[in-house]
Amino acid sequence: xxxxSQSPRYKVAKRGQDVALRCDPISGHVSLFWYQQALxxxxxxxxxFQNEAQLDKSGLPSDRFFAERPEGSVSTLKIQRTQQExxxxxxxxxxxxxxxxxxxLFFGEGSRLTVL
Amino acid sequence: GNSVxxxxxxxxxxxxxxLTINCTYTATGYPSLFWYVQYPGEGxxxxxxxxxxxxxxxxxxxxxxxRKETTSFHLExxxxxxxxxxxxxxxxxxHGNQFYFGTGTSLTVIP
Numbered sequence: 001x002x003x004x005s006q007s008p009r010y011k012v013a014k015r016g017q018d019v020a021l022r023c024d025p026i027s028g029h030v031s032l033f034w035y036q037q038a039l040x041x042x043x044x045x046x047x048x049f050q051n052e053a054q055l056d057k058s059g060l061p062s063d064r065f066f067a068e069r070p071e072g073s074v075s076t077l078k079i080q081r082t083q084q085e086x087x088x089x090x091x092x093x094x095x096x097x098x099x100x101x102x103x104x105l106f107f108g109e110g111s112r113l114t115v116l
Numbered sequence: 117g118n119s120v121x122x123x124x125x126x127x128x129x130x131x132x133x134x135l136t137i138n139c140t141y142t143a144t145g146y147p148s149l150f151w152y153v154q155y156p157g158e159g160x161x162x163x164x165x166x167x168x169x170x171x172x173x174x175x176x177x178x179x180x181x182x183r184k185e186t187t188s189f190h191l192e193x194x195x196x197x198x199x200x201x202x203x204x205x206x207x208x209x210x211h212g213n214q215f216y217f218g219t220g221t222s223l224t225v226i227p
Contacts, residue, residue: 004159031213042120042205042217043160056213091160105215107152107159 002026004108006092012114013082021077021111023092031095033105034067034077038088046090049075082115089113118143122206122218129196129225137191137221139180139206147208149173149182149189150215154203163191163204196225 005024013019025032031050035043036059045059051072060067064082069075079086089112093105123138141147151163151173164173169184178193189206206218 033213033215035217040219042207042219043215045214045216048213050213059214093160104162104165105152105160107161109157109159 004092004094004106006090006108006111008111009109010112010114012116014116015084016081018078018080019082019113021079021090021113023075023077023108025073025075025092025094026096026106027073029094029096029106031097031103032069032075033093033095034075035091035093036061036088037091037110043091046077079113082113084115087113087115118147118208118210118214118216120206120208120216120218122204123221124219126222126224129223131198131225131227132195133225135191135193135196135200135223137204137206137223139189139191139218141187141189141206141208143187143208143210145210146184147210149180150207150209151178151180151189151191152205152207152217154205154220156202160205196223198225198227201225 007022034046037043047067048056049069064080066078089110091110092108095103119142148167150165152160153163154160164175166173166182172181180191203220205220
């Protein structure tokens with residue numbers, strides 16, 4: 001597609017429910033990132049994929065958070081047993097290459113999760 | 117560690133006013149620096165970047181100069197327009213693949 005596509009755009013979950021957020025990066029982009037953006041804050045790094053390999057998951061806040069990119073294109077961020085503090089906008093970004101330190105990140109519009 | 121501190125908003129300016137949004141950083145090594153902009157209802161998009169000391173990034177009338185001596189990357193525009201109303205994020209990329217973002221500065225330009 002022309003840009004990074006995320007779905008759903010909005011998700012309301014009851015505390016304790018599991019949620020899955022999908023990211024469809026720009027076709028051919030090697031690198032894919034997930035960020036969490038709390039209200040009034042900047043994006044915070046969650047995890048990074050190079051193709052299908054998850055090379056960095058140091059930002060995942062707990063073992064309730066899990067991300068995958070099995071075929072090196074679409075990625076899913078799963079949050080189990082959601083808590084109210086998980087309420088945030090989850091941003092996906094992709095980059096064409098992995099080695100270019102100046103490479104631009106292309107962001108999706110985000111998935112806004114509200115946990116009641 | 118790596119971090120970015122940027123001027124808190126919100127900032128409200130009249131059309132054609134001069135804009136400065138301050139950004140300072142802490143990093144090991146020599147990071148690349150970026151300004152991203154988020155227009156209402158849209159995703160973040162790159163505004164400009166600089167990859168080494170004394171580089172000046174520019175786009176759409178916005179400029180920022182990578183100042184290693186003051187660890188700063190302030191965003192400036194000489195004459196803002198209503199269409200510049202958005203949230204602006206300063207960011208750095210150090211070693212590895214993580215980007216570190218500031219908290220964002222909301223700009224509203226009134227006619």
